[in-house]
Amino acid sequence: MTTTTVPHRLWRNTPFLIWLVSDTSKGLAAGLFGFALPLVTLIVTGDAMQAGIIGAVAGVVRTLTTLYGGVLADRHSRTRLMVLGAATGVVLSLAFTLLALGGSLTFTTLLVLTVLLAARAGFFDVAGESALKQIVPDSAMGRAQAANQARDAALQLAGGPLGGALLAVGAWLIGAAMTFCHLISAITAEMLRRGRRTASADLAREPEPEPGPVNEQLPSARPSTSAIAEMREGFGWLLGRADLRPVLFIATIINLGFNAGLTTVIFALQQSGHSPATIGWLSAGAGAAMLAGAAVAPLLVSRVRSGMLIMAGLTAATLGILVISQLHAPGAITAVLAASVLLLPALNAGLLGYFMVAVPTELLGRANSASMALSIGAMPLGPLIAGFGLTWIGSQQTILACAALCAIATALAVGSRGVRSLPAEAGWSAHAMRYTAPA
Numbered sequence: 001m002t003t004t005t006v007p008h009r010l011w012r013n014t015p016f017l018i019w020l021v022s023d024t025s026k027g028l029a030a031g032l033f034g035f036a037l038p039l040v041t042l043i044v045t046g047d048a049m050q051a052g053i054i055g056a057v058a059g060v061v062r063t064l065t066t067l068y069g070g071v072l073a074d075r076h077s078r079t080r081l082m083v084l085g086a087a088t089g090v091v092l093s094l095a096f097t098l099l100a101l102g103g104s105l106t107f108t109t110l111l112v113l114t115v116l117l118a119a120r121a122g123f124f125d126v127a128g129e130s131a132l133k134q135i136v137p138d139s140a141m142g143r144a145q146a147a148n149q150a151r152d153a154a155l156q157l158a159g160g161p162l163g164g165a166l167l168a169v170g171a172w173l174i175g176a177a178m179t180f181c182h183l184i185s186a187i188t189a190e191m192l193r194r195g196r197r198t199a200s201a202d203l204a205r206e207p208e209p210e211p212g213p214v215n216e217q218l219p220s221a222r223p224s225t226s227a228i229a230e231m232r233e234g235f236g237w238l239l240g241r242a243d244l245r246p247v248l249f250i251a252t253i254i255n256l257g258f259n260a261g262l263t264t265v266i267f268a269l270q271q272s273g274h275s276p277a278t279i280g281w282l283s284a285g286a287g288a289a290m291l292a293g294a295a296v297a298p299l300l301v302s303r304v305r306s307g308m309l310i311m312a313g314l315t316a317a318t319l320g321i322l323v324i325s326q327l328h329a330p331g332a333i334t335a336v337l338a339a340s341v342l343l344l345p346a347l348n349a350g351l352l353g354y355f356m357v358a359v360p361t362e363l364l365g366r367a368n369s370a371s372m373a374l375s376i377g378a379m380p381l382g383p384l385i386a387g388f389g390l391t392w393i394g395s396q397q398t399i400l401a402c403a404a405l406c407a408i409a410t411a412l413a414v415g416s417r418g419v420r421s422l423p424a425e426a427g428w429s430a431h432a433m434r435y436t437a438p439a
Contacts, residue, residue: 039279073130126365170297256381
């Protein structure tokens with residue numbers, strides 16, 4: 001007698017849908033603030049370097065707090081941390097709204113609020129990312145990540161024009177929208193927490209299953225150990241994986257180059273007299289391209305080797321920044337940017353999906369935080385490169401320097417066997433089993 005495995009129907013997975021609403025609401029709040037912050041800072045201070053300093057400090061805080069956020073995610077209930085993080089976002093967003101209404105936004109208040117929001121994201125967002133493995137089975141993880149990429153593209157598509165329209169009314173409206181988004185995130189996260197608590201109670205009444213084999217090479221999170229020791233476990237495990245290690249360093253360089261380039265473009269357009277609404281369409285164009293890319297991402301992830309997707313996506317991003325360095329019109333910049341990000345949804349779906357399959361649940365918080373810290377660790381330099389570069393050498397030379405960083409990341413990917421060997425979705429589990437963390 002043969003049995004057939006019914007594919008997991010992702011859109012009938014109620015906990016995943018609730019998680020998606022919560023994560024999307026939080027993402028929209030972050031997107032609105034990320035879009036508005038440099039523009040509000042430039043409006044308030046008139047100084048690109050001060051805008052760069054705020055972004056850089058926030059990036060450092062986000063990186064450092066993310067490391068501890070991974071420890072929290074492995075020690076405590078991840079859904080409870082999601083609720084707490086969203087509630088904190090409500091309070092901070094409301095504070096931003098009140099300061100904007102009172103005309104009290106200055107370099108100092110913007111710096112303090114940005115640092116607090118960055119710390120909120122670092123401490124609590126890792127829990128939300130890690131909770132996904134407890135909600136979606138490995139067999140559907142690629143599709144779940146593709147859905148997340150489509151969501152991210154939709155947010156980028158709507159976030160720019162929406163942020164520009166809200167900011168045209170006033171910064172206070174950005175804060176009000178952020179408050180509403182974090183409130184929705186908190187409510188849905190609480191729904192998810194209660195649903196998982198009910199499911200756990202039902203499971204506790206069922207007969208205890210037979211114990212399975214134990215992988216003694218996998219470290220476990222023990223609250224009795226120090227946070228520093230647990231962080232080291234996460235980094236040690238992740239850096240010991242030959243399939244994941246090279247990708248992390250490549251991601252650090254490409255994130256620095258690409259994001260610094262885009263930040264330079266935004267600063268230059270604002271200083272050239274373009275309105276926030278016009279600049280918002282830059283994000284909208286990229287979002288539309290990523291939404292189109294996300295539509296075909298499930299097909300690409302299942303049929304194309306993830307290593308090939310990574311190299312193709314990096315090449316497109318590098319060429320895009322290089323061409324943008326020669327452009328000045330917002331429409332032309334938007335068109336080139338859209339072409340350069342078309343493959344990013346498939347690239348990210350494959351890379352993140354494989355990561356979630358390869359990392360055990362009990363280690364996922366710390367592995368996620370280590371991965372995020374390495375990938376965003378250089379990003380605080382992005383706003384500084386943009387701000388000081390515009391002041392010292394001009395926009396074109398600054399963007400060319402960013403294109404050079406992207407080219408370095410692409411060359412590393414092409415020359416890395418670890419990157420080239422990553423398979424398509426069907427081979428993820430078997431491929432992950434070939435690698436072991438150091439004992």
